[in-house]
Amino acid sequence: MVAPLSPTEYTNISTLLEKTCGIHLEPNKDYLLETRLSDLAIQEGCDTFGQLYQKIQSNRVTLLPKVIDLMTTNETYWFRDDRLWNYLRETLVPQLLEDLASGKKSSLRIWSAAASTGQEAYSFNILIHDYLNKIGKQYLLSKISIIGTDVSSTALFLAKTARYNSFSMNRGLTEDQKNKYFTKVKPTTWKLNDELKKQIEFKTFNLMDPFTSFGEFDLILCRNVLIYFSKACKTEIMKKFSKRLHLDGTFILGSSETTLGYSNSFKTQNNNGAIVYKLNQ
Numbered sequence: 001m002v003a004p005l006s007p008t009e010y011t012n013i014s015t016l017l018e019k020t021c022g023i024h025l026e027p028n029k030d031y032l033l034e035t036r037l038s039d040l041a042i043q044e045g046c047d048t049f050g051q052l053y054q055k056i057q058s059n060r061v062t063l064l065p066k067v068i069d070l071m072t073t074n075e076t077y078w079f080r081d082d083r084l085w086n087y088l089r090e091t092l093v094p095q096l097l098e099d100l101a102s103g104k105k106s107s108l109r110i111w112s113a114a115a116s117t118g119q120e121a122y123s124f125n126i127l128i129h130d131y132l133n134k135i136g137k138q139y140l141l142s143k144i145s146i147i148g149t150d151v152s153s154t155a156l157f158l159a160k161t162a163r164y165n166s167f168s169m170n171r172g173l174t175e176d177q178k179n180k181y182f183t184k185v186k187p188t189t190w191k192l193n194d195e196l197k198k199q200i201e202f203k204t205f206n207l208m209d210p211f212t213s214f215g216e217f218d219l220i221l222c223r224n225v226l227i228y229f230s231k232a233c234k235t236e237i238m239k240k241f242s243k244r245l246h247l248d249g250t251f252i253l254g255s256s257e258t259t260l261g262y263s264n265s266f267k268t269q270n271n272n273g274a275i276v277y278k279l280n281q
């Protein structure tokens with residue numbers, strides 16, 4: 001049994017969390033720290049959260065990733081937000097692929113920047129495969145790269161395995177998509193087919209780190225993560241994204257998020273309710 005979290009322990013751990021991965025906890029979220037970290041405290045032989053904090057400080061390499069894993073919210077599902085995915089399916093994906101087919105673009109680079117367990121990056125790849133199958137230009141796949149990054153190694157592990165249980169499969173996929181792009185490997189487990197899996201590279205990356213090693217992208221999705229960050233972190237991260245976007249690139253946030261008030265680098269484009277951002281030029 002771990003002693004209840006004291007105000008000082010709460011401040012210490014939540015400050016550490018914000019500094020390392022941007023997640024900002026409001027003062028009334030002490031129950032969240034307590035419930036999510038108490039098992040770890042017990043495993044580490046700590047009687048108090050103060051002891052756990054000291055342990056994390058003296059063994060950051062091993063314990064910080066565990067804390068981050070426990071404190072991140074990995075909620076995601078296929079084609080999350082109908083209006084956005086309708087726009088991607090009907091407009092943006094055809095546009096990007098036609099530019100590639102005509103030679104206007106020589107390659108396409110897409111980044112799912114809070115990829116969680118992979119559904120967002122794979123949903124996008126399903127749209128790509130659907131469209132290329134429709135126009136009979138599957139050879140263009142070799143010119144497309146998709147990367148998925150996340151700070152949570154547990155979430156990324158699942159993304160890399162590309163195996164999903166029935167619960168996940170029933171959140172956003174049509175029967176047709178299931179049958180076309182997945183194979184049932186056990187009564188309750190489905191595996192994404194290799195041709196969709198192999199095109200995506202998943203790697204651990206913290207949005208608090210510099211983005212300089214990434215090159216530029218045609219599309220960046222950073223959805224449903226910055227809601228957990230402070231204003232200062234959002235501002236800084238949006239600035240970094242603006243530098244990683246091609247001049248004609250598209251930046252997409254979650255449906256309850258906005259660049260307004262955080263960045264002047266973007267202008268808003270409203271496509272029948274699907275909000276996307278383009279660089280101000």
Ligand SMILES: C[S@@+](CC[C@H](N)C(=O)[O-])C[C@H]1O[C@@H](n2cnc3c(N)ncnc32)[C@H](O)[C@@H]1O
Pocket residue numbers: 020021022023072073074075076077080113114115116117120149150151152155205206207208222223224225254
């Ligand atoms: C709620 S999920 C959103 C997943 C997906 N983008 C979607 O909209 O369905 C948020 C993800 O952001 C990740 N995350 C949180 N802080 C992060 C950080 N500092 N760097 C990278 N990823 C982070 C979490 O691990 C989690 O998987």
